[in-house]
Amino acid sequence: MPLDPQIKPILERIRALSIAASPQELRRQVEEQSRLLTAAVQEPIAETRDVHIPVSGGSIRARVYFPKKAAGLPAVLYYHGGGFVFGSIETHDHICRRLSRLSDSVVVSVDYRLAPEYKFPTAVEDAYAALKWVADRADELGVDPDRIAVAGDSAGGNLAAVVSILDRNSGEKLVKKQVLIYPVVNMTGVPTASLVEFGVAETTSLPIELMVWFGRQYLKRPEEAYDFKASPLLADLGGLPPALVVTAEYDPLRDEGELYAYKMKASGSRAVAVRFAGMVHGFVSFYPFVDAGREALDLAAASIRSGLQPS
Template identity: 45%
Template sequence: MPLNPKLEKLLETDFEGIYSMGIDKLREYYAKSWDDYKGEILEVGSVVNRVVKTSKRDTPIRIYYPKAEGPHPAFIWIHGGGFVLGNIEAYDYICRKITNCANCAVISIDYGLAPEHKFPEPVEECYQVTKWIFNNAKEINVNPDKIAIGGESAGGNLTAVISQLSRDRGEFSIVYQVIISAVLDLLGETKPKSRVENAEGYRLTTKRNGWFMQLYLRDLKEAKNPLASPLLADNLEGLPAACIITSEYDILRDEGEHYAKRLSESGVEVCLKRYDGIIHGFFNMQTLLEDARDALALVCTKLNEAFNK
């Protein structure tokens, strides 16, 4: 399918020039770059900012509560940004929308970014925050039997890894996982064709993905570790049911679809949807793309189904 014409102006941006501005300025630019796409601030029941003490750092989280009384089902959200960029604010609209549409609490994690916090620090940090949520469910007014997790891009990677760790460590049980435009094979060990077909010209390039991974990993050999590249895990049985979203003009398309196939073959219930004519990062372009709104509605539908089983 041809590229959605609504993306043409965005793709005129000199992204390579932007990446030369330095990490601090790049993070500031990235955070502001979503402002035109997020839509109006939606009213929810309440919003609470907290800090969770982990072994890695004091981790800020933001809890969005629906207007109904609890205890609430909960959806843990992990933001994207290549493990280097992003924050809670960039996905504030997304979290508010899910809170209202799925009638659940949404808990957004502001995990430590690379290169200050390299692999596996964000993995363990997000895992410990998730464990804290389960252990303190009563205090934060959520139902520990109905907790799901999800994220976009790097956040989708961390979602998949934490879902695998929750199965392997047996300390808590996640009921559903949402994986959106995720990097699941950090350096392309599985030779995804989309990294060649979409290598340049669609915002996230194959070259730039390598730059993110160099910042995230201490040694590129770590990319073969399933805690870094969950697609490379030997065993995918017994994982939570999943909603996996991909887009046609995304270098990460094939690894998401490969992961969906492997999950399904392992007996895991999977909802896979590809958005044609669309690029990486589209999920947060809510005011620009009907596809983004459709994807968000799909996530809410799948969460409602999971929470009402």
């Protein structure tokens, strides 16, 4: 279908970010834009708590969202998007508040370390350390360690997928559900139809040159793209927790996200891919102004809630 009229003015804002001269300037622009989003919406929840999670070489911040004062709630680790270069717990505060409220879960938003200051696989290691931290402190957080999900958008979707694979490989199987919102799952540069069609289109919010730039910031060497921890599409996808994969019609990453869901199913795992017509990469962040963004986030919350029902 045609580009949704609600996303057209948003698209101009998103495309303006791609001309940033440096990672630091890009981060400044995104943080400034996110303040406008946060001011545009109110998502009441019981409490938020900022914490520090120990990781190799130091600690990272996280923000914990409590939808109500109760024990034994499910937990969701949320990894923000931003090409592994920008984004923070602040830029995704409005998303995590709504996700916590609607999924009735304690959401832990993880401020993993960013490239180029911290190259691959630092973000992966931070993301996995956060999972272990939540599981180890379930009593302290008031969550059920047997009901943990991971979720993320774009680069954060990559981290959620990789954490699920690492968790399966460890044999612990802490993760019971994954929600991947227009995830990056293949950094090798092998083209798909959607990448060819929308990577250079005027309607794209994620031009190919920006994706290439993100890869150069994140990876130390091009061959690292073939590591499953960078490109989870290359991993064995059997025995993984059920996944909801959200894609956007005009997104260069659309086909690789849908292929990921298909490969999961072909490997014996459960997965559902839902494509949002007329939408571009990043549309969920703009849910205060875009109906489809709100619908996608509400779907994610419903999927988490149903996927983490008490046994």
